[in-house]
Every structure is written in structure tokens, then in C-alpha cells.
Amino acid sequence: MRTNLSGSKLIRKTNLLTRRACLLAIAFSLLVVCISAKTIQGKVTAVKDGDTIVVLKNSTTYTIRLDGIDCPEKKQAFGQQAKNFVSAQVFGKQVRVEYKQKDRYQRYLGMVYYGKSRSLNQELLKAGLAWHYKQYNKDAALARLETIARSNKRGLWADKSPIPPWDFRRVKRKS
Numbered sequence: 001m002r003t004n005l006s007g008s009k010l011i012r013k014t015n016l017l018t019r020r021a022c023l024l025a026i027a028f029s030l031l032v033v034c035i036s037a038k039t040i041q042g043k044v045t046a047v048k049d050g051d052t053i054v055v056l057k058n059s060t061t062y063t064i065r066l067d068g069i070d071c072p073e074k075k076q077a078f079g080q081q082a083k084n085f086v087s088a089q090v091f092g093k094q095v096r097v098e099y100k101q102k103d104r105y106q107r108y109l110g111m112v113y114y115g116k117s118r119s120l121n122q123e124l125l126k127a128g129l130a131w132h133y134k135q136y137n138k139d140a141a142l143a144r145l146e147t148i149a150r151s152n153k154r155g156l157w158a159d160k161s162p163i164p165p166w167d168f169r170r171v172k173r174k175s
Contacts, residue, residue: 040064040097040108044090049074050082050129052107055095064097065107066121068137069130070165073172077163078156082129089123090114128155131164 042057050071055062072079090112099110112120124130125145132139132146149157156162 038099038110040099040110041094044093044095047083047087047091050079050086050124053086053090053095053112055097062097063107064099064112065103065105065109066124066130067099067109067111068133068139068142069121069124070133071124071130072156072162073165073168076165076168077159078129081155082124085124085127085129086120089118089120095120125149126154128153128157135166 040055040057040062042055042062044053045056045061046054048054048063051066051069053064053066055064071082074080074083093114096113097108097110098113099108101109103109114120121130122142122145125132125142126149128149130146132142134143149155
């Protein structure tokens with residue numbers, strides 16, 4: 001009998017240790033997820049241009065650069081249309097930004113979601129108001145959206161030879 005009693009005590013201790021180990025593993029996993037979760041939820045208080053917005057969360061403002069796309073510059077053809085489109089979609093509204101990192105200007109590079117789950121980045125591509133920024137982003141879905149807008153001659157793709165914003169900026173810097 002003593003062996004069984006010791007055996008059952010051992011089983012109870014083992015179960016207790018297993019439960020504690022599981023709880024510690026779960027707590028650690030949640031901590032890692034919380035630390036690595038990179039989400040900003042807040043209200044859009046400014047639209048700087050077609051691919052840069054400002055989000056207010058509590059009393060902190062975050063400058064967000066839309067990841068994976070590049071809109072025409074403000075003084076470039078379709079630049080003002082891109083800014084107006086973004087304003088109409090998200091200005092004064094709640095958004096969720098999922099970001100990975102900051103760029104060299106300390107802007108958060110992110111995907112911006114509004115409404116139920118609309119992606120502002122994707123909507124700009126669909127409307128033909130942005131290029132997929134292939135140099136920095138390899139997302140096949142974004143590339144496909146640009147291709148569709150091009151083939152349907154939406155937005156800037158209606159022009160015979162639209163100038164990519166990175167070329168526009170380079171020419172502007174040289175002059």
C-alpha cells in the first residue's frame with residue numbers, strides 16, 4: 001500500500017509541476033506576443049500626403065508611412081488626388097496600424113486598416129493612386145493589385161507614361 005500511496009503522491013506532484021510549467025509557458029508566450037505585438041489603434045488627425053498619415057492614440061501622435069506603396073508626390077500628377085482619397089477614407093476616423101519597423105525618418109511603416117478590415121494600402125493601389133514599392137516590399141498581393149489597376153488604366157495609369165515618385169524625387173533633388 002505504501003508504494004501506491006507514494007506513487008499517487010508522486011503522480012499528484014508531477015501533475016502539479018506539469019500544470020505550473022504549462023502556466024509558465026503560457027504566461028511567457030503571452031508576454032512575448034505582447035512585447036512583439038506592433039499595433040497602433042487611434043484616430044487619424046492629419047493626412048500629410050497620399051502615403052503618410054498622423055494617428056493620435058491617447059495623447060501621443062504617430063506618423064505612419066504606408067508600407068509597400070509609394071504615392072505620387074503632392075506636386076506631381078495625381079499627388080493631390082491620392083491625398084484627397086486618403087482624407088476621404090480615414091481622416092477623423094479610427095484606424096488600426098500593423099507595423100514592423102520605423103523608416104530612416106522615424107515614421108512607422110505599416111499597413112493601415114479601417115472600417116471592418118479594409119486596407120488603405122490596398123485601396124490606394126486598387127484606385128490607381130499608388131505604385132507597389134517593389135524595391136522595399138515583395139508582397140505578391142500588392143503587386144497584383146497594381147497590375148490590375150494598370151491594365152484597367154485606373155487613376156495615374158490612365159497617363160501614357162506616369163513618372164514613379166522615386167524618379168520624381170531624384171530629379172527634384174538634382175535640380
